Amino acid sequence: MWEITLGLALLLVGLFYLLMIWNFDYWRKRGVPGPKPQLLTGNYPHMYNMKKHIICDINNIYCEYKEKYDAVGVYGARRPQLLIINPALARRVFVSDFKHFHDNDVSLLAKEKDDFMFANNPFTLAGEVWKQRRADILPGLAPSRTKAVYPVTRQVCWKLTDWLHKQLRIGAPDGVNAKDMCLNFTSEMVTDCVLGLQAESFTDKPTPIMGYIKQLFEQPWTFLMSFLLISNFPMLRPFVTLRLITVKTERFFVGLLQAAIDARRTQQAANAQFERLDFLDYLIQLGKKKNLDTRHLTAHTMTFLLDGFETTAGVLSHLLLLLGRDEQVQQRLREELVPHLNAEGVIEFDKLNELPFLDACVQESMRIFPPGFISNKVCTESIELPNKTGDNFTVERGTTVIVPHYCFMMDEDHFPNPDKFQPERFMQPDALKVYRERGVFMAFGDGPRICLGMRFAMTQIKAAVVEVITKFEVRVNPKTRKDNVFEPSSFLASLQGGIFLDFKALP
Template identity: 70%
Template sequence: MLEITVALVLVLAGLIYVFMTWNFDYWKKRNVPGPKPTIFMGNYPNMYTMKKHTVYDIDKIYHEYKKHSDAVGVYGARSPQLLVISPELARRVFVSDFKSFHDNEISLMMDEKTDFIFANNPFSLAGEKWKKRRADVTPGLTQGRIKTVYPVTNEVCLKMSAWLNKQLKANAPEGINAKDLCLRFTTEMVTDCVLGLKAESFTDNPTPIMSHTKDLFSQPFTFLLYFIIVSTFPALRALFKLRFIPLATEKFFISLMQSAIDARRSQLAAGKQFERVDFLDYILQLAEKRNLDTRGLTAHTMTFLLDGFETTAGVLSHLLLLLGRDEQVQQRLRDEITANLNSQGIVEFEKLNDLPFLDACIQECIRLFPPAFMSNKLCTETIELPNKNGSTIKVERGTTVLVPHYSFMADEEFFPNPQDFQPDRFMQPDAAKTYRERGVFMAFGDGPRICIGMRFALANIKAATVEMLTKFDVSVNPKTRKDNILEPTSFLSTLKGGIWLNFKARQ
């Protein structure tokens, strides 16, 4: 009996091994080079061990093959993927060959039944649905509308300064949690600019908006588990879909949206003209045009909210970290800001985009801590791509193509001393544009799917930076690490252990 049991176990183990590895010759059959995968983990061991961020697995492969290949074959668990190594080829994926890489991989992992809100976000939408949604949303984020709500942003900046002064009186030895500070700012600012409501993030009794915002980006272990399972069994993506936005959070934002609509319509019914033509004003016009119900309105509005909460807060907190580490750069930026303040102590909107060193600091911050460290594109139309050895790579429809933004932006070849904060890299005229056209710097993506909310995010990062550097000296609390190692468990790029800063009010 024991012998039979042992034999069955060995047979089962053999079957599992064969199943897990039978696809490992996918790229070899196509003469595409690449590192040898391991059973269960493929080429991303840190996705499972969480000892380091997965970006370091990708970066290791990138440096191993960059001299010899434009792209290499890798495996997520047992699923073949193409990792782009050449920046020029990366730009082709985003721009010139866009029709063959039209969609993001996440479009396969969700649908309206499972996650109505995120499935209707332009990031997740595919094909003509994406094209239509982007055409709907883009007019709501014009420079004119951003200018209209700029006074709201400055009001939120004043609330932030008052809150900071209050915290300084507590004199906490660990300093201020920069991510918490910046998330309070973006939650208050975006909620007011988009919905015309107050999140009260800088009070002792904030509304639930901020806690639900945190829930959006504090995904449980099951979120990672889903990616592991569908990488191992890709067919399951057709049966089981991912929910990014928790159900309770979806219900909360639908209710919040209804409150905003009711408040705005009651004002209009009372004959009161709202004082600004904001994003909600545009969404309500769109609702009439598209005959949207509250749920549909919320899906459209969450495009503004999702793009404005976490990623903007992340860039702002890392910018404060880098300025806090370098007193000379901080003062140089403060001098530029001070020279452009008006009599009310703010930089007028028209001048906000005419501060070259502020732009350079933000671009360099994003280079060091890109919110999206890579892009997972989906091949939507079979194409042949060139490789360095003179051969071509046939990328078949349905293949996942990875573009490792972090590896390009942390490469010594393109950015000498890549871990150093050197804003002067971006002080040459059109430096960011030049780097982007070379494929080595994609702060907000590139091509037709470039980030819709880019200008809105930059305006608010700049306004917050102006406020804080005008009124405070920023330094790094000893609790914060001195290197740029990324948090292993975060799917956005963020400093391991968090960012803790000291603020000192300026006289």
């Protein structure tokens, strides 16, 4: 009996082994070079043990093959993926050949019946539905609306510095947790500028908004396991529920938006002259025009919370870290900002985007700590591509294509001394445009699917930096690590161990 049991066990193990490796010759058959995959992890040895961030595995492949090929074939566990090595080819994916790579890979995982909010996020939507949704949302993010709520932006900045002064009075030997501070800032900013509500993030009694927003980025192990299962076995997608936004969280945000709409209507009823040209105002108009209920309108607002809340806070906190590490750059930035402060101690909206060194500091920070390490696109229409010293090859419909932005931005060939914080890189004439056209810098993406909230996010970041740098000296607390090692479990750039900063009020 035991022989039969052992035999069946060995048979099952053998079948599982064959299942996991059966398509490891996918790229060889198509004439595409690449590293040899390993059982269970494919070409990402740290996929499960989390000893290093997965971008380290991708960068190792990039460095090995960049001199020979434009693209190589890799495997995420057992799933074939195409890794773009040449930044010029990456730009083709985003711009000139966009119709062949129209959708983001995550669109293959999101199902409306399982997660209505996530499936209806513009980042997730595919095909013509994405095109229509982008057309719906884009007017609400026009520069004129960002400018209209700039007075609110300034008020939130003042809340930030008032809170910092309070921390100085209290005293914090371990410094201020910069990431938490910046999350408070972005939650307050988004809630007020977008919905016209108060999150009270910088008070002792914040509203539940902050907690629910954090839940969006703190997923349980069940979600991660489901994600890995579907990634490795795509045939299981119809049978596995993948929900990023829980039912409880969805209900909260639907109720929050309804409360915002009711409050706005009350204000308008009480004062016929009341007008605030923010995103909520646009949403109400859109709802009337297209007969959309509150749930659908809430899905529209999630583009701010899912796509901008965490990423904007990350950019701001890492920029403050880099400025804290370099006193000379910080002082040079302060000298650019101070002459443009008005009587209220702020820089006017129209002037904010005309400060070259401020812009250079933000761009350089995003180069070192990018909002996204990679972009995962999906081939929506087969296309033949060149491969430098190799043969031309065909990318088939449904293939996941990885564009490793971080690898380009940390490549010595494109950015000498890439580990150093040197804003001067972006001070050259048309530097940002040149980098983008070469495909080596796409902090907000590129082409038709470039980040919707890019201008809004840049305004938030710059306004906060002006407020902090003109009122405080920023130094790095000894608790913060001195290198740029990333937190392995984070999808977004996040310094391992956290960012802790010391602030000293300027006279």
